[in-house]
Amino acid sequence: MNMKLVGGAALGLATVLVLSSCGSGGDSRSTPKSSAGGPVTLKMVAADYGDGPGKPNSGETFWKGVVDEFQAANPNIKVDVQVINWNDIDKQVATMVQNGQVPDILQTGDYSGFVKDQLLYKVDEVLSPNVSGDMLQKFADFGKVDGAAYGIPFVSSARALFYNKDLFAKAGIAEPPKTWDELKADAEKLKKAGVSQPDGLALGQEEAQAESFLWMLGNGGGYKDASGKWAINSPQNVETFNYLKGLVNAGLTTPNPGTKDRKTVWEDFGAGKVGMVNGGPMSIPIFDAAGLKNYGVAPIPGKSGPLDTTLGVMDWIMAFNKNGHAAEIKKFFDFFYTGSAAQKISDTYKLLPVTNGGIQKLSGDEKLKPFLDALPNASFYPFQDPKWAEVNPQIKQTIGGAVKDDPAKVLGELQKTAEAS
Amino acid sequence: MKRLRALEPLAWVGPAVVLIALVVLWPVVEMIRSSFLKISRFGVVQGGNGVANYEKLFGEKDFSDIMLRSVIWVVAVVALTVLISLALAQLFNQRFPGRKVARWALIAPWAASVLMTAIIFKWMLDPEVGVINQIRFKLGLIDAMGGASADQLGDASTAMPWLIFVAVFVSVPFTTYALLAGLATIPGDVYEAAKMDGATRLRTYWSITLPLLRPALTVAALINVMNVFNSFPIIWAMTHGQPGYSTATSTILMFILKGSNIGESAAMSVVNFGMVIILTAIFLKVSRWNKEVA
Numbered sequence: 001m002n003m004k005l006v007g008g009a010a011l012g013l014a015t016v017l018v019l020s021s022c023g024s025g026g027d028s029r030s031t032p033k034s035s036a037g038g039p040v041t042l043k044m045v046a047a048d049y050g051d052g053p054g055k056p057n058s059g060e061t062f063w064k065g066v067v068d069e070f071q072a073a074n075p076n077i078k079v080d081v082q083v084i085n086w087n088d089i090d091k092q093v094a095t096m097v098q099n100g101q102v103p104d105i106l107q108t109g110d111y112s113g114f115v116k117d118q119l120l121y122k123v124d125e126v127l128s129p130n131v132s133g134d135m136l137q138k139f140a141d142f143g144k145v146d147g148a149a150y151g152i153p154f155v156s157s158a159r160a161l162f163y164n165k166d167l168f169a170k171a172g173i174a175e176p177p178k179t180w181d182e183l184k185a186d187a188e189k190l191k192k193a194g195v196s197q198p199d200g201l202a203l204g205q206e207e208a209q210a211e212s213f214l215w216m217l218g219n220g221g222g223y224k225d226a227s228g229k230w231a232i233n234s235p236q237n238v239e240t241f242n243y244l245k246g247l248v249n250a251g252l253t254t255p256n257p258g259t260k261d262r263k264t265v266w267e268d269f270g271a272g273k274v275g276m277v278n279g280g281p282m283s284i285p286i287f288d289a290a291g292l293k294n295y296g297v298a299p300i301p302g303k304s305g306p307l308d309t310t311l312g313v314m315d316w317i318m319a320f321n322k323n324g325h326a327a328e329i330k331k332f333f334d335f336f337y338t339g340s341a342a343q344k345i346s347d348t349y350k351l352l353p354v355t356n357g358g359i360q361k362l363s364g365d366e367k368l369k370p371f372l373d374a375l376p377n378a379s380f381y382p383f384q385d386p387k388w389a390e391v392n393p394q395i396k397q398t399i400g401g402a403v404k405d406d407p408a409k410v411l412g413e414l415q416k417t418a419e420a421s
Numbered sequence: 422m423k424r425l426r427a428l429e430p431l432a433w434v435g436p437a438v439v440l441i442a443l444v445v446l447w448p449v450v451e452m453i454r455s456s457f458l459k460i461s462r463f464g465v466v467q468g469g470n471g472v473a474n475y476e477k478l479f480g481e482k483d484f485s486d487i488m489l490r491s492v493i494w495v496v497a498v499v500a501l502t503v504l505i506s507l508a509l510a511q512l513f514n515q516r517f518p519g520r521k522v523a524r525w526a527l528i529a530p531w532a533a534s535v536l537m538t539a540i541i542f543k544w545m546l547d548p549e550v551g552v553i554n555q556i557r558f559k560l561g562l563i564d565a566m567g568g569a570s571a572d573q574l575g576d577a578s579t580a581m582p583w584l585i586f587v588a589v590f591v592s593v594p595f596t597t598y599a600l601l602a603g604l605a606t607i608p609g610d611v612y613e614a615a616k617m618d619g620a621t622r623l624r625t626y627w628s629i630t631l632p633l634l635r636p637a638l639t640v641a642a643l644i645n646v647m648n649v650f651n652s653f654p655i656i657w658a659m660t661h662g663q664p665g666y667s668t669a670t671s672t673i674l675m676f677i678l679k680g681s682n683i684g685e686s687a688a689m690s691v692v693n694f695g696m697v698i699i700l701t702a703i704f705l706k707v708s709r710w711n712k713e714v715a
Contacts, residue, residue, distance in 0.1 A: 097463055098465070103559045113465075196566060204661065205663060225475055255572040258664040258665065259572075259574060268549055269552075396659075397677060
């Protein structure tokens with residue numbers, strides 16, 4: 001019995017060896033260069049801003065509309081779009097890169113990791129000057145690594161404080177809080193009025209890094225200090241989390257914030273269980289779906305006054321140079337930014353534009369106005385630092401512990417991760 | 422000619438062997454290889470990395486807690502599953518009205534997707550609207566909905582029992598059916614003989630049923646050990662391993678690491694792989710020791 005097993009295993013191993021030697025022998029490195037005139041297929045991978053496959057707002061539907069229009073105008077270029085949800089896109093793209101099957105175009109949340117390995121085209125190779133000139137300067141600057149631009153801002157969003165006007169009226173609060181003291185006082189009033197989560201606090205894995213950053217900004221802190229050094233456990237940040245811990249212990253927030261995702265808390269806000277919560281344009285559809293109408297939007301309160309900045313988040317589109325389709329990619333990018341597509345994505349998903357022209361077009365939208373106003377002065381994650389890619393997942397997993405255990409210790413561990421070489 | 426005939430079986434087992442090589446052995450080789458490479462988060466292989474991935478993994482602050490928790494998780498889930506399944510199999514082996522329906526009903530948790538089951542339990546435990554909390558609220562076990570006391574998944578001490586409960590819930594059907602099949606193979610005359618000798622019911626169960634059930638029991642428990650150790654969806658859907666890493670097992674850690682360091686994640690996979698082999702070996706040893714006693 002055992003002998004047979006060994007024999008089988010040996011045979012299997014031999015087969016593997018044969019197969020793998022075949023693999024390396026037949027490795028043909030074909031790099032199709034764009035031949036003049038012939039039809040070219042651009043492979044594109046994009047993130048899904050909608051509710052997933054089959055839903056009317058799915059990424060597939062959106063991109064099909066864009067691509068159909070583009071292909072009608074450019075019969076020689078075909079665009080194959082593969083839409084992947086946000087949870088999987090980074091891992092799947094990493095697998096593609098690892099296997100040497102890079103797409104021509106990638107639209108996702110970060111570009112910087114591809115730059116060092118020289119996988120990307122520079123922006124001026126794939127985008128016309130009139131389009132890149134219209135980008136918000138601050139955004140475009142974040143697309144640069146060592147002075148050369150690689151990432152093209154795709155869409156953006158900003159954050160503000162949403163408050164439930166009915167619950168505020170019930171608790172006898174006239175206007176949204178501006179300072180942390182006011183916030184705490186208001187939260188106590190809401191609690192007395194029977195609101196189970198006076199302040200919605202989502203420090204769970206989904207987006208703990210955003211919620212934390214907004215509170216850090218309120219105390220003049222952040223992930224890095226003014227000189228660009230990591231400062232996750234700065235005295236300001238420790239103070240911030242001590243304040244939050246006080247709120248949590250008094251039962252004034254979402255319970256166990258370190259396990260709550262923003263989507264859950266936004267849904268609770270939509271259901272009228274939460275007094276106030278930090279959110280963005282992308283939370284508006286969730287509130288609408290839950291039937292909540294009477295809410296207001298205000299600047300996020302800080303320790304001694306409302307924030308004059310907010311968290312800006314940008315998503316990126318980039319072009320890989322492996323297949324050499326620069327000319328075709330340029331046509332597609334120019335089409336995307338100058339045509340109706342960029343506007344359509346803002347309308348469909350309540351995402352904010354990244355061009356001056358786009359912001360002007362949207363300025364009439366009452367609900368989006370506070371966010372549009374905040375955009376030019378937004379603060380960003382330190383995502384250009386290569387360590388951010390490693391620190392960010394750690395933050396998502398553990399920073400919620402800072403409102404439960406010792407803040408200095410939890411933030412100190414994160415600081416250690418950031419400083420480790 | 423004779424030699425050719427000797428090779429004939431190869432034609433029959435060949436395809437299966439190739440298949441196993443492709444989908445089992447090759448990934449294992451790749452996994453081990455990746456664990457010694459430096460791979461950026463974006464999938465770019467940046468060359469060899471020696472044992473640095475392992476050093477980093479073993480240096481993680483939460484690593485030892487997570488490994489210990491993984492073992493406790495496996496032992497707790499498998500032990501509870503087997504105990505409950507032994508009782509259920511015995512029950513379902515009796516003749517009683519509605520047995521057919523009851524047997525069918527037991528399949529439900531097995532037939533449903535594990536991820537779906539986990540998500541449904543997460544909803545039932547929702548602090549604001551979850552039905553389990555509404556019942557606890559009506560019974561006066563908690564003072565209010567939405568507070569920390571209604572949020573059992575928010576704290577490791579209350580979340581772990583729920584995670585184990587759900588894992589047992591989805592493992593029991595398979596185990597019960599495996600044991601039920603085992604019970605069906607025990608011939609009736611053995612029991613008759615025991616009865617003739619005046620053995621008590623407990624004695625009959627201990628000295629006849631259990632030893633004769635041993636093959637089925639071993640297989641069922643072994644499959645459970647491997648399944649539960651690699652179990653990902655229950656914990657991921659219900660807690661993401663949070664707060665912090667306090668409900669994470671090594672499989673969860675492997676997945677989280679994949680987002681920041683693929684090489685380290687591969688190292689975790691290799692350690693996992695080794696753990697499964699060790700757990701299996703220990704288990705087989707223990708169950709053989711049982712045989713000598715019986």
